[in-house]
Amino acid sequence: MADSKAKRLFRSYIYVGSLVIIPALATGYALYQAYIGNVGVWDIVQCAVGVVLIMLGATVGYHRMLVHRSFEAHPVVRAFFLMLGSMAMQGPAITWASIHRKHHAFSDDEGDPHSPNIDTFVHSHFEWMMEMSFDDVYAIRDKYGKPFEKDSMAVFFDKTFYLWVAVGLLIPFALGGWNGLLWGGLVRTFLTSHITWSVNSWCHVAGNRMFNTKDQSRNNWIVAILAMGEGWHNNHHAFPSSAFHGMKWWQVDLSAYIIRGLEKVRLAHNVVRIPQERIEQQLSRTSATLKHVQENVQHKVQEATQAAHDAAEVFKARIEEQKEKLSEQAVHVKETALREADELAAKVESAISPKEKLA
Ligand SMILES: [Zn+2]
């Protein structure tokens, strides 16, 4: 049965209220409190630690571990990251994973749930979630969620999503009272939400492209730093299963360092690494394509220049032709006028009598 309009609106308002407006208002209030000096070091520490942990839940847990199976982890580690991912409030694990799978299936094409290249920037940032009905979510889960349904731990965290959202707010409250809830809960949510959404919005419009992928994904270093490495989004679209999104030594990727660390202490294994030669192959294919595009553009520019030059020549010749015609006509008009004047003068002369002439 299709969702009623009222149900859709209700869902949108709940969503807008809980994830867009309340954290934004709370952040404004928190900044005012900071301005008047009513903020403690503990509040800022809670917020910062919260942002890092929850972001890692979304990037290491939901994204790289669950969706792309970039590594396998000890059950305790899996549970820890899936719990943190749930606390990001971006949806139950399997819903999140299914929607992200759909993003990879249609990247920047009709069907992509969030593309700033087929809809507005704001739509790709968060409006898409407000527009999505329950039916849309069920349909996406039906199509893309099946593999995750077999994962009992993912199913558990998916089903208990709201519990972890609550725990994620109760912990900062328990640690720091109302100020803890404000900074460690709401400001944290404001930051983690906008940072994650920036991967969907900014990283498909602003930044460089190292690889020639079929989408418009970009590597954006600002988002990469804020989003624990997820901003190397063009690399990610080129090699979605790679546990490491940073592919050059300078491409800072905190999520990758954590996965490497877990692997070192044997809490993670089967970490997906893309062989350097495959990266090089893709890079040389990209530069060959770029060269080809460049040559094509150069050729087109040459063609256009030649066409403009030819048109100018034709135009010049026509003008000369017209000029000649006009001057011929002018000579003709002048001769005719002179002849007529002479004839007229002769007539006048002959009309005057010899007597008058003498006078
Ligand atoms: Zn993308």
Ligand SMILES: [Zn+2]
């Ligand atoms: Zn992905």
